[in-house]
Amino acid sequence: MPRHVAGIDLGGTKIQGVVLDHSAELLGRAVAGTPAEGGPLAVAERVAAVAVAAARSAGATAEEIAAVGIGSAGQVDVAAGVVVQAANLPGFDRPVPLAELVAGALGLDPGAVALDNDVNVATLAEHRLGAGRGFDDLLAVFVGTGVGGAVVLDGQLRRGPRGVAGEIGHIVVVDGGDPCPCGRRGCTEAYAGRAPMEWAVQAALAGGRPTELVAIQRRLGRSRLTTEVLVEGLAAGDALAGELVDRAARALGAAIASAANLLDVQAVLIGGGLADALGDAFARRVEAAAAPHLLADEPPLQVRQTELGDLAGAVGAALLVHEASSLSEALDPASSALPPKPRVPGAPAHPGLSLRDP
Ligand SMILES: [Zn+2]
Numbered sequence: 568m569p570r571h572v573a574g575i576d577l578g579g580t581k582i583q584g585v586v587l588d589h590s591a592e593l594l595g596r597a598v599a600g601t602p603a604e605g606g607p608l609a610v611a612e613r614v615a616a617v618a619v620a621a622a623r624s625a626g627a628t629a630e631e632i633a634a635v636g637i638g639s640a641g642q643v644d645v646a647a648g649v650v651v652q653a654a655n656l657p658g659f660d661r662p663v664p665l666a667e668l669v670a671g672a673l674g675l676d677p678g679a680v681a682l683d684n685d686v687n688v689a690t691l692a693e694h695r696l697g698a699g700r701g702f703d704d705l706l707a708v709f710v711g712t713g714v715g716g717a718v719v720l721d722g723q724l725r726r727g728p729r730g731v732a733g734e735i736g737h738i739v740v741v742d743g744g745d746p747c748p749c750g751r752r753g754c755t756e757a758y759a760g761r762a763p764m765e766w767a768v769q770a771a772l773a774g775g776r777p778t779e780l781v782a783i784q785r786r787l788g789r790s791r792l793t794t795e796v797l798v799e800g801l802a803a804g805d806a807l808a809g810e811l812v813d814r815a816a817r818a819l820g821a822a823i824a825s826a827a828n829l830l831d832v833q834a835v836l837i838g839g840g841l842a843d844a845l846g847d848a849f850a851r852r853v854e855a856a857a858a859p860h861l862l863a864d865e866p867p868l869q870v871r872q873t874e875l876g877d878l879a880g881a882v883g884a885a886l887l888v889h890e891a892s893s894l895s896e897a898l899d900p901a902s903s904a905l906p907p908k909p910r911v912p913g914a915p916a917h918p919g920l921s922l923r924d925p
Contacts, residue, residue, distance in 0.1 A: 574885025579655025820856020
């Protein structure tokens, strides 16, 4: 009887998979590189292979996978199961019916594969099993190469008719400000995203300003200003590194406060590569930067670090299946029940995500 649910986080460099049981306990996991060649079909086949490998690591077979949830990089049409476009995935510069392709590769009914974007599914995981447990209304912000975000309102992920709800990275914090990778100006990401930070380093160098960041980058053998380079720069007391992180925290604080004033969420979760590397100190800086912009502070806005880290995307993708009633019906009835959602903020009834030894 097929009863396992696989969750896949599809990114530009790697594909991460998990298998969850009926109570959303993590049973197995697997990871593989994203194929650089072969286009969408090769990607779909690799996704299917990772789902099977995750099932095997849980002592199950491919046939025991009842449904698959996928969180993909890029822009996603959730209802159609289509990745509209994803700059980081090979051959995804045009719409790809990924749900159908993966279903085909696994011999599943196309309806047994759910698709959403990677930020939405990571937020779903944090809301159900991570730092967002117990909050009905929250905003999640992921700070890494770009700045992604998602909102949960009344306990449900809010996607919006254009699928851009929660895109806090493109809230304008400076009208006519710095260029953003999206092609507009003054967005949060123009100050808190990695590419704009890299542009700022280049501008500083061109202006003759000294910085250790380039030497650190060379020593670490990196071709870009990675999180690691920035963190080392901070530790070495590099003034520019400090300024970049300060600018990022202020932009995020302004954007988060604006969003909180608009939506009156209970909590804000901060995660992503840069935020994880800088830890709680960064969340506290963002919180401090948001404070002066908040209209109301009673009860205080809860600003927390995300808890599930790198696994949030794959786990959240598996939870998509539980969320979609049409899919959970395909499961064993007892399998579709998620742990009861605690109603009292700050008092999690479910112990959160645990990893049983595979
Ligand atoms: Zn932008």
